[in-house]
Amino acid sequence: MKLLVTGCAGFIGSHVSEALLKRGDSVIGIDNLNDYYDVKKKQANLKILKKYKDFIFYKEDIRNYGELKKIFAKEKPDKVVHIAARGGVRPSIKDPLLYQDVNIRGTLNLLDLAKDYKVKSFVFASSSSVYGNNKKIPFSETDNVDNPISPYAATKKAAELLCHNYHYLYKMKVICLRFFNVYGPRGRPDMAPYRFTDWVYKSQPIKRYGDGTIRRDYTYIADIVKGVLVAVDKEFDFEIINLGNNKPVEINELIRIVEKILGKKAVINELPRVPGDVEITYADISKAQKLLGYKPETTIEEGMKKFVEWYKKNI
Numbered sequence: 001m002k003l004l005v006t007g008c009a010g011f012i013g014s015h016v017s018e019a020l021l022k023r024g025d026s027v028i029g030i031d032n033l034n035d036y037y038d039v040k041k042k043q044a045n046l047k048i049l050k051k052y053k054d055f056i057f058y059k060e061d062i063r064n065y066g067e068l069k070k071i072f073a074k075e076k077p078d079k080v081v082h083i084a085a086r087g088g089v090r091p092s093i094k095d096p097l098l099y100q101d102v103n104i105r106g107t108l109n110l111l112d113l114a115k116d117y118k119v120k121s122f123v124f125a126s127s128s129s130v131y132g133n134n135k136k137i138p139f140s141e142t143d144n145v146d147n148p149i150s151p152y153a154a155t156k157k158a159a160e161l162l163c164h165n166y167h168y169l170y171k172m173k174v175i176c177l178r179f180f181n182v183y184g185p186r187g188r189p190d191m192a193p194y195r196f197t198d199w200v201y202k203s204q205p206i207k208r209y210g211d212g213t214i215r216r217d218y219t220y221i222a223d224i225v226k227g228v229l230v231a232v233d234k235e236f237d238f239e240i241i242n243l244g245n246n247k248p249v250e251i252n253e254l255i256r257i258v259e260k261i262l263g264k265k266a267v268i269n270e271l272p273r274v275p276g277d278v279e280i281t282y283a284d285i286s287k288a289q290k291l292l293g294y295k296p297e298t299t300i301e302e303g304m305k306k307f308v309e310w311y312k313k314n315i
């Protein structure tokens with residue numbers, strides 16, 4: 001299969017692309033290599049992908065419809081795996097227009113081209129953030145998600161709506177995967193597992209927003225990748241599916257795990273809670289189990305050990 005993967009130089013996109021290439025698929029990767037975090041990390045990810053002969057890379061912005069169209073016309077992908085986005089809740093509060101532009105308009109560009117070039121299916125990387133401060137736990141796909149509490153979350157919800165729209169109008173086969181707090185090797189340096197490790201390793205104080213009792217359903221990258229690959233292979237008319245771990249961890253517990261692995265005590269600098277940060281993320285994964293055979297296997301302790309091993313080799 002020939003798959004067009006957006007965001008291929010990023011954390012999740014590079015792992016998904018690598019797994020597809022490893023099993024023999026062709027990957028047309030698109031990424032604009034923006035400087036949201038150190039571009040060298042994205043270039044290092046690309047270097048891994050460029051070892052595969054069936055990988056073609058386009059440094060392109062998903063907001064650029066004209067250039068995307070040329071790529072679709074030339075490459076004629078069988079399927080699209082749309083992973084590129086501006087991530088992060090806090091930066092989206094500072095620059096909501098940018099998030100709107102990339103995450104909504106960029107997604108619409110891809111949906112429209114996927115329709116014109118008759119791709120067989122479209123997999124979209126959505127987020128647990130759409131659940132906002134959902135009172136019911138664990139979060140299930142049937143819960144109402146009309147109350148996002150950050151611009152980032154609102155863009156993901158809007159993009160899901162557009163996905164549904166393209167399914168309804170053009171019978172496009174679409175799966176929206178709601179990822180829950182993904183971590184692991186090549187992880188995003190703006191997320192807690194990376195930041196906490198980095199700070200403790202370098203003997204710098206941890207910036208902890210609030211008292212550390214908020215909980216996150218940290219999900220190991222290899223488990224996420226398995227779920228994405230099955231979603232790529234299966235063709236449903238339209239589905240929204242949670243990919244999480246179903247075991248939320250307190251931020252203070254994550255700090256304790258980091259301390260244990262590094263054998264070093266953390267110094268904590270407590271800052272006020274950020275509006276936009278949800279209380280808890282907690283995935284009901286029964287739908288993923290049923291439709292995708294999804295079964296996360298990595299505990300937070302094992303996953304963080306693997307992450308720290310990678311971190312030490314790559315700082």
Ligand SMILES: NC(=O)c1ccc[n+]([C@@H]2O[C@H](COP(=O)([O-])OP(=O)(O)OC[C@H]3O[C@@H](n4cnc5c(N)ncnc54)[C@H](O)[C@@H]3O)[C@@H](O)[C@H]2O)c1
Nearest residue numbers: 007009010011012031032034061062084085127179181182
């Ligand atoms: N990491 C998580 O915990 C998590 C959780 C929920 C959802 N997601 C979603 O998964 C996807 C991947 O997240 P990630 O953690 O790998 O982030 P990431 O920032 O590492 O990867 C995103 C990639 O998209 C690229 N990109 C951004 N804007 C672009 C544009 N305009 N044109 C082309 N490329 C662009 C970036 O350069 C980057 O390489 C995102 O859609 C994110 O919203 C991630």
